[in-house]
Amino acid sequence: MLTADQVLVKQINKAIVLNTIQKNETVFRAEIAKKTGLNRSTVSGLVDELLADGLILETGIGISQGGRKPVILSINRNYGSIIGVDCGVNYILIVLTNFAGEILLERRIPVSAADLPEERIGLLKQLIQETINSAPSSVSGIIGIGICVPGIVNYEEGLILQTPNLNWHNVPLKKIIQDQFQIPVLIDNDANAGAIGEKWFGLGKKATDLVYLSAGIGIGTGVLIKNELYRGASGLAGEMGHVTIHMHGRRCSCGNIGCWEEYAAEKALLNFISENIGNYPATGFLDKHHIGQLTVFEIVQAAKAGDPLSIAALKHIGQQLGIGVANIINTFNPSTVIIGNTLAVAEEFILDELKAEVKARCFTAKYYPITIVCSALGIYAGAMGAASLILSRVFAAPVTQQKL
Ligand SMILES: [Zn+2]
Structure with a gap:
């Protein structure tokens, strides 16, 4: 009969074994023991339970390192x-x-x-x-x-x-x-x-300290610190889009004035286009009579076709995003910043501008290697x-x- 503590230790070890199999895609019992520090008989017993639960499968036979050939284990894709x-x-x-x-x-x-x-x-x-x-x-x-x-x-x-x-x-x-x-x-x-x-499927798999920036109609951030999502005292952490960057700025939907998302999200992209329409040659790539209805995808298409106003608008947004990202890096010291949501489709126009702004403004970024990328998960993020x-x-x- 196991004590309550022993049951908990067993459950923790079972989760560790399951996670090791998930992270390594295919692995065998001796490797799990080596990677986790658990002894081989413990690993074997837990693997047998996971097999019985249907969470993992034996998917083949590996090459022998002397002795019996190891059985390769994988997550059961069809578990649920x-x-x-x-x-x-x-x-x-x-x-x-x-x-x-x-x-x-x-x-x-x-x-x-x-x-x-x-x-x-x-x-x-x-x-x-x-x-x-x-x-x-x-x-x-x-x-x-x-x-x-x-x-x-x-x-x-x-x-x-x-x-x-x-x-x-x-x-x-x-x-x-x-x-x-x-x-x-x-x-x-x-x-x-x-x-x-991003941590499970995207570009953040190896990062322990990561900031995901959701940049679309608004801006929000998800902050992973030592692999754990930082939620704050009431679960409301990460509302970086509503950090004030202009003391007497535009009115935001949150009630504040001068919020970052008023200058760096989709609405700012459309504002830039309507305010600068007379300053760039008309190319016909944008439907300038319906600026309020333009989508980021249409503006990126126009930019790719060489429309100077679209290119300038997206680069402007890249700079504005960079201002906030510099603040984020100064605050959290992340190894990785991933830009996601709709503005990530403008990667070729915003990312260099964003990085240049971070380089110019951020106090800490020059002291360590930081990765700033657009999400590879695209619209699925x-x-x-x-x-x-x-x-x-x-x-x-x-x-x-x-x-x-
Ligand atoms: Zn706001």
Whole structure:
């Protein structure tokens, strides 16, 4: 009979073994013992339990280092599926992934930012139901639903406190979706989800101290410190988009004036175009009569086609982003900063300008090697981040694991 402490140690060790198999894709028992410092018989017993649970599979025979040939172990991709939803301001992107995070199904539909919360929630429920109906069978079915939104969220309660660009207030989304589908649900803001997604699937796999910058209609940041998401005292950390950079600046939707996102997010891109339209030759690549409706994708296309106003506008945004990124680097000393969300599609026009601004302004960046990149997950960063909220809970060691 094991004591309570022994049970906890066993659970922790089991999570460590599972994580080692996940991180290494394929591995065998002796390697796990070497990598984790656990003894071989402990590893073997835990591997047998994970095999019986269906979480891992024996996927082949390795080369013998003397003695018996080792059995190669991998995560069971078909253990279960995860639904990840990026509930954007003007779109919903839903993905279904397998247990290894590979996308099996996806749908992206445009929506109106003016939708009432109940209309949007009705649509979310419909899309989730259709995804569940289309999901392939697996050992455990749908393990969880992760949803990210552009706003401030009480993560533990799954309560959306406010989304400035969507006009949602105190929406108990976790309870609403969980009650409907009887499947565990986790809700977070898009920047926190993006940071975890980059750590699991993107360019941040090797980084322990990482900042993910969600730059779209607004700006938010997800901050990983020593591999843990920094949430702050009430879970509201990371609202860097609302850091004041102009004392007497533009009025922001959060109520403050002079917020960084007023100068560096999509609205600032459109402002630059409308304010400078007479200063650049007309090339016909932009529909200048409907500047308010232009998308980042259209502006990037125009820039790629050589439209000087689009190029200047995107470079201007790169500089403005760089000002805030310099502040972030001075504050957190991250090894990696990843720019995600829609402005990341303008990488070839914004990234050099952003880096130049960091070089010119940042006190600390010259003292260590820092990586500043645009997300490789593209438009999937939010949805994959939302899915990784579920995966990171499943793989968490029991000491930090809470009920999904
Ligand atoms: Zn603000």
